[in-house]
Amino acid sequence: MYSRAYKTTVTIPPLLWVTVFLLVPYAILFCYSFWSVSSAQTIVHNWNLQNYLQLARNPIYLQVLFRSMRIAASVTVFALLLGYPLAYYLSFHAAKRKDLLYQLVIIPLWASYLVRGYAWKTILGSDGVLNGFLQYLHITHRPVDFFLYSPFAVIITLTHIYTPFTLLPIYASLEHIPRNLVEASHDLGASPWSTFRRVILPLSLPGVLAGATFAFVLTLGDFLAPLLVGGPSGIMISNVVVSLFGAAYNWPLGAAISFCMMLLVVTLLFITERLEKRLAIS
Amino acid sequence: MSAGFQSRRAPLLLSVYAFLVYAFLYFPIIVLVVYSFNGSGVGGFPPAHWTMDWYRQLFMDAALWDAVLNSVIVAALAVAIALGLGLPAALALDRTDFPGKALFRRLVLLPLILPGIITGLSLLMLFVAVGMKLSLVTITLGHGTALISVATTEIFAGLQKLERAQEEASLDLGANHWRTFWRVTLPNLRVSLIAAALLIFTLSLDEIAVSFFLIGRDNTLPLEIWSRLRRGITPEINAISTLILVFSIGMILLWYRLRTRLQPADESAAPLVPAAIQGESA
Amino acid sequence: MTELVAHAAASGSAAAPAPPILSIRRVIKRFGQRPVLRGITLDVASGEFLTILGESGSGKTTLLRLIAGFEDLDSGEIWMGAERLDRIPAHRRHVNTVFQSYAIFPHLSVFENVAYGLRAKNTPTSEIPERVTRALAMVKMGEFAQAAPAKLSGGQQQRVALARALVNRPRVLLLDEPLSALDANLRRQMQVELKSLQREVGITFIFVTHDQEEAMALSDRVALLRAGLLEQVAPPREIYGAPATAYAAQFIGQTNLLRAEVRDGIASAGSIVWRTLGAAGNATYSLRPECIRLVAESESAAMSSADVATARFRGRVRNQSFGGAMDLIEIDCGGAYAIRARIASPGILTGEREFEFTANDAVCVREGEPD
Numbered sequence: 001m002y003s004r005a006y007k008t009t010v011t012i013p014p015l016l017w018v019t020v021f022l023l024v025p026y027a028i029l030f031c032y033s034f035w036s037v038s039s040a041q042t043i044v045h046n047w048n049l050q051n052y053l054q055l056a057r058n059p060i061y062l063q064v065l066f067r068s069m070r071i072a073a074s075v076t077v078f079a080l081l082l083g084y085p086l087a088y089y090l091s092f093h094a095a096k097r098k099d100l101l102y103q104l105v106i107i108p109l110w111a112s113y114l115v116r117g118y119a120w121k122t123i124l125g126s127d128g129v130l131n132g133f134l135q136y137l138h139i140t141h142r143p144v145d146f147f148l149y150s151p152f153a154v155i156i157t158l159t160h161i162y163t164p165f166t167l168l169p170i171y172a173s174l175e176h177i178p179r180n181l182v183e184a185s186h187d188l189g190a191s192p193w194s195t196f197r198r199v200i201l202p203l204s205l206p207g208v209l210a211g212a213t214f215a216f217v218l219t220l221g222d223f224l225a226p227l228l229v230g231g232p233s234g235i236m237i238s239n240v241v242v243s244l245f246g247a248a249y250n251w252p253l254g255a256a257i258s259f260c261m262m263l264l265v266v267t268l269l270f271i272t273e274r275l276e277k278r279l280a281i282s
Numbered sequence: 283m284s285a286g287f288q289s290r291r292a293p294l295l296l297s298v299y300a301f302l303v304y305a306f307l308y309f310p311i312i313v314l315v316v317y318s319f320n321g322s323g324v325g326g327f328p329p330a331h332w333t334m335d336w337y338r339q340l341f342m343d344a345a346l347w348d349a350v351l352n353s354v355i356v357a358a359l360a361v362a363i364a365l366g367l368g369l370p371a372a373l374a375l376d377r378t379d380f381p382g383k384a385l386f387r388r389l390v391l392l393p394l395i396l397p398g399i400i401t402g403l404s405l406l407m408l409f410v411a412v413g414m415k416l417s418l419v420t421i422t423l424g425h426g427t428a429l430i431s432v433a434t435t436e437i438f439a440g441l442q443k444l445e446r447a448q449e450e451a452s453l454d455l456g457a458n459h460w461r462t463f464w465r466v467t468l469p470n471l472r473v474s475l476i477a478a479a480l481l482i483f484t485l486s487l488d489e490i491a492v493s494f495f496l497i498g499r500d501n502t503l504p505l506e507i508w509s510r511l512r513r514g515i516t517p518e519i520n521a522i523s524t525l526i527l528v529f530s531i532g533m534i535l536l537w538y539r540l541r542t543r544l545q546p547a548d549e550s551a552a553p554l555v556p557a558a559i560q561g562e563s564a
Numbered sequence: 565m566t567e568l569v570a571h572a573a574a575s576g577s578a579a580a581p582a583p584p585i586l587s588i589r590r591v592i593k594r595f596g597q598r599p600v601l602r603g604i605t606l607d608v609a610s611g612e613f614l615t616i617l618g619e620s621g622s623g624k625t626t627l628l629r630l631i632a633g634f635e636d637l638d639s640g641e642i643w644m645g646a647e648r649l650d651r652i653p654a655h656r657r658h659v660n661t662v663f664q665s666y667a668i669f670p671h672l673s674v675f676e677n678v679a680y681g682l683r684a685k686n687t688p689t690s691e692i693p694e695r696v697t698r699a700l701a702m703v704k705m706g707e708f709a710q711a712a713p714a715k716l717s718g719g720q721q722q723r724v725a726l727a728r729a730l731v732n733r734p735r736v737l738l739l740d741e742p743l744s745a746l747d748a749n750l751r752r753q754m755q756v757e758l759k760s761l762q763r764e765v766g767i768t769f770i771f772v773t774h775d776q777e778e779a780m781a782l783s784d785r786v787a788l789l790r791a792g793l794l795e796q797v798a799p800p801r802e803i804y805g806a807p808a809t810a811y812a813a814q815f816i817g818q819t820n821l822l823r824a825e826v827r828d829g830i831a832s833a834g835s836i837v838w839r840t841l842g843a844a845g846n847a848t849y850s851l852r853p854e855c856i857r858l859v860a861e862s863e864s865a866a867m868s869s870a871d872v873a874t875a876r877f878r879g880r881v882r883n884q885s886f887g888g889a890m891d892l893i894e895i896d897c898g899g900a901y902a903i904r905a906r907i908a909s910p911g912i913l914t915g916e917r918e919f920e921f922t923a924n925d926a927v928c929v930r931e932g933e934p935d
Contacts, residue, residue, distance in 0.1 A: 001450070001634045003653060006459045007378045014371035014430070018389050021427040025404030028411055082303045089300040093292035103538055108307045110481070110534045112488040114504045115523040118511065119310035122317065122520070129313050160310065163303075192293075214395070221397020224490060228511070238399050245403065245495070254403070262400050269395065447667035450634050453654040454661045455681030455732060462655075465680075469671045 026262070032255035041249055051256035061240065061257070068236040071155055072219040076166075078159040079215040080208065083167035087207075088200075091174040092182075102171075109164035117228045120157040124148040124229060149231025157225045162218055166211035173207025174200070206276040213272045217265050237261065311527060318520035336521040346522065349506035356422045356502055357486035363426025364482045365475060368433025375434070376441045391435070393428040398491025401428055406495040417498035424492045429482045436481065440474025477540040484533040488526070585610040585768050586631070586649070586736055591640035593626055600626045602792035604640070608736070608770060613762050615771045615779040618789035619815075624772045627789070628738050631770065632661045644735065655684075660729035661738045664745070666721045668713040674700070674724050675709040681732040699731035700724075702761065719750050726758075730765065739771045743778065755781055776816045780804065788812055809930045813850035820903050822849045822926065831926070834899035838875030838923040848931045854890065855925040856905035859918040876920040879903060881913040895919065 033051055038044045055061050086105070094101050108116070123129045126143035134140045147153060177200060185195040223238035230236070237257065244254030292300075319332050340346065371390055375383070393401050405424050406416075414420060448470065452462040468475075490504040497505055503526070507519060584607035593601040600623045608614050618624040629635045631642060633654030642649040649657060660681070669677050678696045687695075700706050703723035713721060722742055729737055739758075743751045759782050762769045773779055779786050780800040788795040788803065788811075796808040807813035810821055824833035824840075826847050831840040833849070840849075859876065879895035882902055890906040893913060897903055905919060 001453070001654065002377055003459060007374070007380075010370040010373040011378055011380060014367045014374065014390065014434075015386060017367050017427070018371075018386070018430070021405065021408070021423065022389055022392065022401075025401075025408040028407045029400075029404045032407060082306065085296060086300050086303040089292060089296055093296070099542075103535065104304060105307075106538065107531050107534055108311070110484060111311070111530045112504070112523070112526050114488065114490050114507060115314065115526055116310055118507070118519065118523060119314040121511075123310060123313055129317070160306065163307065217395060218397060221399055223399055224494075238397065241399060241403070242494075245406075251407075255407070258400050258403055262396065265396060265400075445665065445667060447663045447665050448669060450632070450654075451661070451663060451667040451669075451728075452680070452684075453634075454632055454659075455684055455728065456655050457680070457684035458653075458655050461684060466669060 029255050029262075030259055032252050033259045035252045037250050037252055043251060051253045052260075054253065055256060055260065061237075064235060064240055065237050067151070068220055068238075071151055071158070071234075071236060072216045074155045075158045075162060075219040076212050076215040078155070079163045079166040080212060082159070082163045083211060084170055084208065087167045087171040087174055088196075090171055105164055105167060105171075108160075109168070113161060113224065116161055117157055117225055120153065120160065121148065121229050124153050124156075148229055149234065151230070151234045153229035153231075154225050154234040154236070157229050158219050158222060161225070162215045165214045165218065169210035169214070170204060170207040173204045173210075177203045205279045209272050209276050209279065213268060217268060221261060221265070314520055315524045315527070318517065318524040320517065320520075336517045339518050340521045340525075343518065346503075346506060349501045349503045352418055352500050353487050353503040356418055356425060357483045359422045360425035360429055360486040361479050361482045363422070364429040364433040365437075365478060367426075368430045368478065369437055369471075369475075371430065371434045372437035372441055375438060391431045394431040394435075398428070398489075399495075402492040402495035405492070409496070415498060416496055418500050418502075420496040420498065421493050421502060424496045425486045425489055428489070428492050429485060432482055432485065433478045436478035437471060437474050440471050444470050473540055473543055477537050480533050480537040480540070484530050484537070488530065582610055583645075584608055585644065586770075587641075587643040588627075588631075589641045589643070591627070591630065591642065592638045593623070593630060593635065594638050600792055601630075601637075604789075604792075604794060606787060606794065606797060608768060609785075611766050611768055612784040613759065613769045613771065613782055614785050614787060615773060615783040616787045616789055617773060617776060617779040617815075619774055621791075622789045623792045624774075624789050625740055628661070628740055628770065628772050631736070632659055632738055633657050658735045659738060660732050660734040660736075661740065662722070662725045662729050662742045664740045664742065666718075666725040666742075668716075668721050668724055668728075670713050672713075673709070674705065674711050674713060674716075677713065677724055678728045678731050680728065685732075695731055696727075699727040702730065702765075703727045703757075718745050719754065722746070722754070726761075730767070734767065736768045736770060739769060741773050742771075744773070744775075751778075758782065780816065786816075788815065790815075806927055807850055807929055810848055810850065813927070813929050818853055818904065820851045820853065821929075822851055823847075824849055835879075835897050836875065836877040836899075836903075838921075838926055839873065840923065840926065840928070842928050847928050849926040850929045851903075851921060851926045853892070853904045853906040855921045856903070856907065857920050858905075858907050858910050858913070859920050861917075873923050874920050875923050875926075876918055878916055878918050880916045884910075884913055 032043075034047050034049065035043055035045050036048065036050055090098060090101055090105070121128075124147040125131070126145045126148065128148070130147055131140070131143045134144070135142075181199055181203075182195060185199045186192075190198065220236075221238055222236065223242050226234045226236045226239050227242075230239075238261075241254045241257050241261075244250045244257070318336055319334065320330060375387055375390075380386075402424065405420070405427065409416060409420050444467065448466050449462055452466045453459070457465065488504060489502075490508065493502055493505055494508075501509065503522075507522065510516070510519060586608035588604055588606045588608075591601055591604045592599070604623075604627060616624045616627060626635065630637050630650070633649075633652070637650055640650075644658070649659075669680065672680070675696055678699055679692050682692050682695060697706065697709070700709055703726050705720060705723045705727060708716065708720065708724070713724065716724065722745075725742070743754050743758075746754060755778060758769075758771075771779075771782060783800055785797060785799050786803050787797045790811055796803055796812045798806075798808075803812060804816055807816065807819075813819040813821065822831075822833040822836065824831040824836075824847055826840060826842050826844050828844070829839060829841070831838055831842065831847065831849065877897060879897040881893060882896045883894040885892045887906065890908045891910055893905045893907055893910065895903040895905060895917075903919075
């Protein structure tokens with residue numbers, strides 16, 4: 001039904017743009033990872049694997065990477081722990097107020113990242129709200145300073161930011177569960193908990209997987225929260241990259257790390273996509 | 283699906299837990315807003331006297347308003363780019379078939395899930411390679427590119443709801459493809475386009491990860507706030523953050539209302555994110 | 565019954581004397597690997613009301629969409645007059661469609677909907693109001709010209725869709741199950757209106773439906789489509805009285821399929837025996853329930869069945885249900901299946917009775933896949 005002219009007109013412009021502004025840049029990134037920086041602070045196009053070797057051998061990078069993955073895993077777990085029950089409540093128990101409550105979830109989702117990160121900074125600081133509150137209640141007598149500028153601060157901030165991201169796919173997959181399955185389960189004598197464990201949870205796994213992937217991938221690549229609230233002990237792998245593109249001036253190495261990150265993300269997405277297909281009800 | 287199920291009384295534990303999660307999600311936001319009126323500035327507990335000083339200071343801050351203007355211009359242009367390319371991309375994904383379509387789909391949707399740092403850095407390398415100076419233009423190009431994925435997803439959802447027979451009827455009655463597009467397709471997509479525009483505008487205003495690497499001489503609002511944060515926290519930042527929050531919440535609620543005109547609440551914001559991963563949109 | 569068949573055969577099924585307005589030749593259409601139309605050849609006469617009848621999945625809508633131009637055929641040709649229709653893009657064909665979902669443009673008024681095609685073809689603006697008004701009057705929607713489509717009922721929308729199509733004076737009007745969404749009464753009413761409308765404007769109508777009663781009521785000819793092939797193309801009376809295949813016999817109306825052995829001009833299916841002109845061997849016969857008559861008990865023993873034009877058989881009345889004008893009687897003749905008969909006012913029947921039918925009413929049909 002659609003003529004060739006039509007099909008060409010709708011395909012070519014976005015294809016061109018995406019090629020120029022996404023594909024080519026990623027390719028350039030890839031190329032950079034094989035170059036090096038000279039002592040004169042110029043980029044030398046000497047095609048080698050030095051950067052990757054450095055990443056593999058130098059313990060610092062691995063350390064930061066593992067810390068980042070630990071933080072990402074923590075955030076994922078917390079986001080799931082917070083997001084799943086709320087999604088469940090929303091889907092199965094919210095009834096009349098469902099629409100309103102749903103809106104209350106998406107507001108933080110799209111409201112400013114920076115603002116929310118900043119908010120945690122003010123809460124967790126040594127003269128911040130949390131400390132003030134604890135002192136007010138005489139639980140502590142001195143500002144506690146490990147709240148801020150620590151991995152803990154990064155985890156709590158990123159959990160706060162990414163929980164809605166995690167919640168929505170879980171909610172979507174819970175909504176897709178036909179209610180008559182739940183009713184059948186009850187009819188057959190299973191308790192609500194048992195129904196949850198044996199019917200609802202398994203059927204919601206695709207959403208859980210999607211939500212977990214978001215939280216993990218986005219946390220892993222995050223560099224703003226560590227800069228805001230992480231301090232030296234809260235540095236994550238993306239901060240290393242940022243500094244390599246800034247003061248530490250080693251674009252090729254930064255590119256290599258970025259490319260590895262990209263590879264990791266794409267692989268993760270690929271795996272979860274496969275898994276989701278297997279788990280999803282047709 | 284969810285209509286038939288009688289929502290039972292939620293177990294008390296679950297209700298309390300749900301409430302606590304909401305509290306966690308909104309706590310920092312509330313703190314921020316409250317303390318923007320706090321006489322003794324950021325931090326401490328309880329908040330001291332009520333004041334509008336910080337807002338007054340804000341309104342006289344010229345540099346900040348310059349940044350706001352920059353952000354608005356960038357956001358408006360980003361909307362134009364993202365819609366201008368997202369619309370044909372959505373049409374292409376919905377109606378055509380060509381070799382590499384799957385790759386095209388993934389590429390277009392990749393910025394949604396890929397950490398901003400990677401997209402930002404890649405674009406930086408592109409601009410350096412072609413010798414383009416960093417400025418608001420590069421930021422605009424970055425935003426537009428990253429947000430094409432949002433536009434495509436929103437418009438694609440709208441296309442799915444479009445009754446294909448209407449376009450066939452238009453052709454049947456003698457209108458060619460171009461006329462059909464203008465007189466039938468576009469009017470039917472109006473709500474999707476407005477919703478997409480709102481969302482993209484809001485996201486662009488707040489965008490910081492990609493902008494971080496593409497910034498030239500002029501700041502956008504988030505970057506301006508960021509640079510001030512590096513110098514130290516001032517309550518003025520609370521005030522501007524509150525204003526940003528109010529604005530983006532307003533936009534998001536508007537977007538949501540428009541979206542739900544198209545489809546039921548349980549699908550509103552959810553597919554935007556998981557669809558990107560699962561590639562359901564093609 | 566037989567007279568009707570003879571009459572129909574003489575007048576209807578011969579090829580139309582004037583050149584066909586639409587000529588479909590050996591059309592094949594596949595969706596991916598699945599063949600949907602497996603070689604359709606059909607001529608449509610100018611001014612006729614042709615119905616393409618078939619179950620869902622038979623390919624009838626696909627055939628319509630090929631004529632309209634919303635799909636491309638894989639092989640074969642479609643000719644309209646002297647030009648190859650299938651090579652012309654949809655918007656330039658002189659063919660208009662009434663869609664099953666009506667596809668009324670919600671953002672335009674009724675008037676603008678009907679005027680849409682005229683505007684698209686740059687009809688002089690002075691002509692438009694008159695033509696639109698006339699078209700709306702033809703479908704009795706004259707007062708609704710400024711209405712918003714969303715406020716119209718299904719039946720009203722359908723009329724608007726009809727007017728929107730007809731105002732363009734197409735050479736062929738395609739109707740894709742337009743009445744399927746209407747309730748029974750409205751449907752019957754619209755059937756009558758459609759038929760008289762067609763006679764009035766004289767345009768060729770190609771109507772698609774799965775409802776065989778509708779097809780019988782409306783059409784000049786019925787094209788029965790089964791699994792992508794044409795089973796039989798004939799006027800309603802002929803397709804009813806002289807079905808070519810078992811499928812046609814069963815799809816249209818009700819019938820009894822008698823699987824008989826023919827020898828020396830006698831067909832026997834279990835205990836039922838009748839005279840036939842068919843060739844020797846196994847054959848299937850279609851016998852319509854209304855062709856079976858009840859033999860009054862007083863006459864029962866009087867004749868021997870095999871050598872006259874009437875066949876008689878005995879059977880036990882298994883079930884009798886009230887069917888309005890006629891009762892539906894299930895007769896058990898000892899065979900594997902029951903014979904169904906429609907008999908007017910038989911009284912209450914019990915036990916074993918004798919029945920009869922005119923031998924020529926048993927029509928020999930082909931069984932199996934269409935070739």
